[in-house]
Amino acid sequence: MKNQFITPDGYTSDIAVFTITSEKVGEYKPPKKELKIMLIKRSELDHEGNPNMEAGKWALPGGFVRPYETAFQAAERRLAEETGVDGLKIKHFGVYDSPGRDQRGWIISNAHYVIANEAALRSRKKTYDASEIELFSLEEAVELDLAFDHRTIIDDALWFIKKDMALTTLAKHFLPDEFVLSELQGVLLTVLDDSSISTDAAFFRKAPTLPFIKAVSENGKHKKSNRYSKTPAQLYRFNDFQPIVSVYRNKLKG
Amino acid sequence: MKNQFITPDGYTSDIAVFTITSEKVGEYKPPKKELKIMLIKRSELDHEGNPNMEAGKWALPGGFVRPYETAFQAAERRLAEETGVDGLKIKHFGVYDSPGRDQRGWIISNAHYVIANEAALRSRKKTYDASEIELFSLEEAVELDLAFDHRTIIDDALWFIKKDMALTTLAKHFLPDEFVLSELQGVLLTVLDDSSISTDAAFFRKAPTLPFIKAVSENGKHKKSNRYSKTPAQLYRFNDFQPIVSVYRNKLKG
DNA sequence: TTTTTAATTAACATATTGTTAATTGTTTAT
DNA sequence: ATAAACAATTAACAATATGTTAATTAAAAA
Numbered sequence: 001m002k003n004q005f006i007t008p009d010g011y012t013s014d015i016a017v018f019t020i021t022s023e024k025v026g027e028y029k030p031p032k033k034e035l036k037i038m039l040i041k042r043s044e045l046d047h048e049g050n051p052n053m054e055a056g057k058w059a060l061p062g063g064f065v066r067p068y069e070t071a072f073q074a075a076e077r078r079l080a081e082e083t084g085v086d087g088l089k090i091k092h093f094g095v096y097d098s099p100g101r102d103q104r105g106w107i108i109s110n111a112h113y114v115i116a117n118e119a120a121l122r123s124r125k126k127t128y129d130a131s132e133i134e135l136f137s138l139e140e141a142v143e144l145d146l147a148f149d150h151r152t153i154i155d156d157a158l159w160f161i162k163k164d165m166a167l168t169t170l171a172k173h174f175l176p177d178e179f180v181l182s183e184l185q186g187v188l189l190t191v192l193d194d195s196s197i198s199t200d201a202a203f204f205r206k207a208p209t210l211p212f213i214k215a216v217s218e219n220g221k222h223k224k225s226n227r228y229s230k231t232p233a234q235l236y237r238f239n240d241f242q243p244i245v246s247v248y249r250n251k252l253k254g
Numbered sequence: 255m256k257n258q259f260i261t262p263d264g265y266t267s268d269i270a271v272f273t274i275t276s277e278k279v280g281e282y283k284p285p286k287k288e289l290k291i292m293l294i295k296r297s298e299l300d301h302e303g304n305p306n307m308e309a310g311k312w313a314l315p316g317g318f319v320r321p322y323e324t325a326f327q328a329a330e331r332r333l334a335e336e337t338g339v340d341g342l343k344i345k346h347f348g349v350y351d352s353p354g355r356d357q358r359g360w361i362i363s364n365a366h367y368v369i370a371n372e373a374a375l376r377s378r379k380k381t382y383d384a385s386e387i388e389l390f391s392l393e394e395a396v397e398l399d400l401a402f403d404h405r406t407i408i409d410d411a412l413w414f415i416k417k418d419m420a421l422t423t424l425a426k427h428f429l430p431d432e433f434v435l436s437e438l439q440g441v442l443l444t445v446l447d448d449s450s451i452s453t454d455a456a457f458f459r460k461a462p463t464l465p466f467i468k469a470v471s472e473n474g475k476h477k478k479s480n481r482y483s484k485t486p487a488q489l490y491r492f493n494d495f496q497p498i499v500s501v502y503r504n505k506l507k508g
Numbered sequence: 509t510t511t512t513t514a515a516t517t518a519a520c521a522t523a524t525t526g527t528t529a530a531t532t533g534t535t536t537a538t
Numbered sequence: 539a540t541a542a543a544c545a546a547t548t549a550a551c552a553a554t555a556t557g558t559t560a561a562t563t564a565a566a567a568a
Contacts, residue, residue: 005318010259011351011362028535028545064259067360068353095349095364097265099322106321108265108362110349166500167421182545188502195526196503202526204547210502229545230534246420247497248442248464249450249556282514282566436514449557456557458516463555483514484565503525 008097009105013075014062014150016157017085017114019121020174020190021135030228033186037141037154038121040082040130047128053104059147060154061130062109071110079114083133084125088116089173093160094153101149109148113157115173165191167245169212172238178216180225180233181207208234212241262351263359267329268316268404270411271339271368273375274428274444275389284482287440291395291408292375294336294384301382307358313401314408315384316363325364333368337387338379342370343427347414348407355403363402367411369427419445421499423466426492432470434479434487435461462488466495 017038022031039058046052061082065074072092080086096109124133136144141154164170165188174187181204188197196202208215216223216235224232271292276285293312300306315336319328326346334340350363378387390398395408418424419442428441435458442451450456462469470477470489478486 005264006321007261007263008265009261011262011265030545065351067260070351070353071349092349095325095346097319097324099324107259166498166502168501180546192500192502194500194503199526200546201528201548206502206525212501226534230536231532231544231546232534233546243501244420245499245501246446246448247422247466247499248420248446248460249448284514434515453557454515455517455559460556480565484567485513485515485563486565487515 008108010102010107011065011071011110012062012107013065013071013078013110013112014060014096014153015075015079015090015112015114016060016154017079017083017088017116017121018157018161019116019118019135020187021118028226028228028230030182030186033190034137035190036135036137038083038085038116038124038133038135039141039144039146041132041134042147043129043131053102054147057147058136058141058144060150063129065110072112075110075112082127082129084123084127085116085121086123088114088120090114091160091164094156096149096153098149109153111153111157113161115161115170117174117176119176162191167243169238169241169243175238178223178225178235178237180228180235182228182233184213184236208236210243212238212243214239262362264356264361265319265325265364266316266361267319267325267332267364267366268314268350268407269329269333269344269366269368270314270408271333271337271342271370271375272411272415273370273372273389274441275372276440282480282482282484284436284440287444288391289444290389290391292337292339292370292378292387292389293395293398293400295386295388296401297383297385307356308401310385311401312390312395312398314404317383319364326366329364329366336381336383338377338381339370339375340377342368342374344368345414345418348410350403350407352403363407365407365411367415369415369424371428371430373430416445421497423492423495423497429492432477432479432489432491434482434489436482436487438467438490461490464497466492466497468493 044055063078094111213236298309317332348365467490
């Protein structure tokens with residue numbers, strides 16, 4: 001029952017993959033962390049050997065949604081096909097359907113963001129669709145001549161990540177399962193600007209009471225790590241608690 | 255350059271219109287408030303005179319997005335066309351594209367919610383597309399045999415409204431420009447369950463300090479209203495302050 | 509004049525924050 | 539071995555905010 005209605009010329013999914021890289025600044029020191037986005041350079045030719053639209057430009061990974069597939073599933077599939085990266089937290093955050101956003105016609109993009117810890121992106125690799133694949137800092141990324149309206153999509157994705165980082169346990173996905181408080185603090189500070197996070201005394205006093213993280217213990221004793229300090233630091237992990245906040249009540253509800 | 259790619263069979267927008275009705279319970283008493291959703295009954299015939307899909311069922315207002323139009327613009331247009339309602343706060347909150355959600359083929363819905371204060375919905379009217387148009391409580395709505403996957407969309411819309419009501423100044427759109435605190439409290443309680451809102455002493459102490467509302471004054475004096483009480487109650491209005499909350503810091507940031 | 513009722517305000521114990529200063533536990537340099 | 543360095547805590551205390559129960563206020567209605 002096709003073509004009964006006026007239809008778009010294409011239905012796609014794009015994925016903004018974010019990670020936080022750690023740069024070692026010295027033995028027993030918390031590393032320098034930076035938010036990065038993974039972009040691909042669009043191949044010159046498509047699968048049929050025709051010139052690719054916006055070829056040679058840096059872009060978000062993505063592609064057409066197939067029939068019998070949702071945009072979300074397409075995002076998962078394309079991310080794996082195009083970059084070799086698999087099994088990450090994907091979130092749909094918007095639809096981009098302004099007339100003229102794609103030269104090829106009326107093409108709709110479902111935008112997703114993905115949070116990956118650095119380790120997960122080690123498996124990234126070039127593919128047929130991506131002649132290059134690289135991590136960029138956000139400052140670098142906005143300097144690039146990006147394909148389509150991907151600049152806008154990235155700006156919006158960043159806004160959603162900041163919001164979700166503040167309101168949910170999104171930080172979890174940037175971190176290893178077991179982490180020390182300075183790691184959590186570092187992750188938060190790459191995205192959020194907040195004195196109660198950046199002030200050590202305030203953060204270290206408050207963090208252990210957060211209902212969504214829990215100190216790890218090993219046969220009755222507190223499990224500690226020296227990875228970033230001489231003083232052994234307590235390891236924590238996220239639990240499944242979903243915090244709820246409200247502008248009409250400051251206190252977290254349990 | 256059409257049909258170069260596999261395309262959906264239709265691209266639509268649907269709109270979940272919410273309002274809070276006030277039922278008078280007596281002179282000088284705060285009214286009983288209830289959250290309602292506006293649904294339409296789908297006409298038997300479409301514009302071409304053909305039988306309408308899911309005709310006779312209750313459904314969200316909505317319709318096909320035209321080329322050179324965004325889903326958001328289509329939501330505005332369809333809401334006006336189909337219900338006669340205009341100029342309200344519309345928010346896109348999701349995409350529904352599961353295979354099989356619409357018998358007619360691969361049809362994508364962009365879901366929006368709309369918040370209307372009761373007065374704005376007075377202009378609602380039946381149209382060609384809607385043989386009936388009515389407000390339902392949420393309990394009533396879920397009992398209905400709704401068209402397509404509109405039951406799911408309504409459930410999700412409700413979740414978004416609860417979230418936005420707690421985290422933003424969404425309540426503003428349910429209220430008249432100038433309101434008394436018991437009205438704000440009533441609106442919040444139709445959607446949120448929170449002791450610091452339902453406890454009068456706590457709410458009345460806290461509310462005047464909220465950074466996003468401001469007491470109204472008229473030539474130097476506090477402007478008051480007797481609409482719901484013998485004691486004149488202070489009138490407030492929302493300002494443009496956008497509150498920010500975080501799970502890592504309870505206190506509201508200014 | 510008294511009662512009634514919503515809208516406040518008061519009062520007080522408890523909990524949470526902001527801030528500055530002190531301690532602790534290890535490694536590394538003397 | 540001793541001391542210096544330094545991240546990771548703890549402590550201490552004043553300033554705010556919250557939970558709760560009780561009192562006050564203002565106008566209408568009995």
